[in-house]
Amino acid sequence: MTPSDVMPGRVDTNASTLAVLAERLPGVIFQLYRHDRSGQLCIPHLAGRGTHLLGLSPDELAIDARPALERLDKEDYPRLMAAIESSVRWMTPITAKFRLRLGNGRTVSVALRAHPSPAETGVLWHGMLMDISEQVAEEARLRKLSSTDDLTGAANRRKLMNRLDEEVSLSNRHATPLSLMILDLDHFKRVNDTWGHLRGDDVLRNLAILCKQTLREEDLVARLGGEEFALLLPLTPLAHCQAVAERLRQSIAEYDFGLGEGRVTVSIGIAEHRIGETRDMLIDRADRHLYAAKHAGRNRVMATTTRDTNPDLPGQPGRPGEQSLATK
Numbered sequence: 001m002t003p004s005d006v007m008p009g010r011v012d013t014n015a016s017t018l019a020v021l022a023e024r025l026p027g028v029i030f031q032l033y034r035h036d037r038s039g040q041l042c043i044p045h046l047a048g049r050g051t052h053l054l055g056l057s058p059d060e061l062a063i064d065a066r067p068a069l070e071r072l073d074k075e076d077y078p079r080l081m082a083a084i085e086s087s088v089r090w091m092t093p094i095t096a097k098f099r100l101r102l103g104n105g106r107t108v109s110v111a112l113r114a115h116p117s118p119a120e121t122g123v124l125w126h127g128m129l130m131d132i133s134e135q136v137a138e139e140a141r142l143r144k145l146s147s148t149d150d151l152t153g154a155a156n157r158r159k160l161m162n163r164l165d166e167e168v169s170l171s172n173r174h175a176t177p178l179s180l181m182i183l184d185l186d187h188f189k190r191v192n193d194t195w196g197h198l199r200g201d202d203v204l205r206n207l208a209i210l211c212k213q214t215l216r217e218e219d220l221v222a223r224l225g226g227e228e229f230a231l232l233l234p235l236t237p238l239a240h241c242q243a244v245a246e247r248l249r250q251s252i253a254e255y256d257f258g259l260g261e262g263r264v265t266v267s268i269g270i271a272e273h274r275i276g277e278t279r280d281m282l283i284d285r286a287d288r289h290l291y292a293a294k295h296a297g298r299n300r301v302m303a304t305t306t307r308d309t310n311p312d313l314p315g316q317p318g319r320p321g322e323q324s325l326a327t328k
């Protein structure tokens, strides 16, 4: 079966039909030209639905592409320029994604693919631009979903472990301070038993909010599971982390969770990363201090002290046993 079998009339491929086709494409087609000598870029041909959204004159762009390139996001501009240079050098297609400011001020995410061919005094690309804003937004939504705890909106365990790996690696490489808190609600079973699971869920949600409010933007609040949270504080030495943990403990103890007389308290174990230590070793130390805090009567912060050192790690004196410092 040929197109003429299903379409009325003859298939017309003259210039006007091509122009209609281009205008109805769900994207933009273009030619991009780069002069070998000056390196200057221009867009000799530009067609397709949405071309006008740029708010730039095609005649102007046919001489100089800069007005369009200036609409690129600041971070994306050097990446696209590098992709163009690499395409010139190796005669390979350009595949790029970038954000572009339209004439009306709106920013869209765009995918570009263009094939180069040698021209007399430069390189000529034939390519397509597609608006992929919806797809990018959906990807961001899914990424957030896969790293977020459903109930509290805090980061989930997977996100915590990934971030911990990154931060531990940075701390090992640059000897920068990094502290970890593990926080557990005290006698949370009683809250559930007395007020029901739904009220218990509210407590967990409010607790996550209090944690986020107390910490800095670059810190991470994650729900480890159940009524246990982990708080990661990059570039933070132990003494500072301990002060933050104490402030957090106090604000939770004073917060009205709407449970009448019932007070909600937390126990917190904290540890500062030691050079050479793995992620799991750090978690384990913070965890042991949490258990020490529970054992000592709950509603308190337990932290390692300077005496709390590890003989297995380079440059650190031996330790007679884990020492803990409690604050309350």
Ligand SMILES: Nc1nc2c(ncn2[C@@H]2O[C@H](COP(=O)(O)OP(=O)(O)OP(=O)(O)O)[C@@H](O)[C@H]2O)c(=O)[nH]1
Residues within 6 Å of the ligand: 151, 184, 185, 186, 187, 188, 189, 190, 192, 196, 197, 198, 199, 200, 201, 204, 225, 226, 227, 294, 298
């Ligand atoms: N509402 C609610 N409760 C949860 C959730 N996850 C775990 N829990 C409850 O958390 C409680 C944990 O109880 P335990 O492990 O005995 O600890 P606890 O009562 O907090 O006592 P300590 O930790 O020793 O102070 C249990 O009642 C669980 O059902 C949740 O997502 N929502």
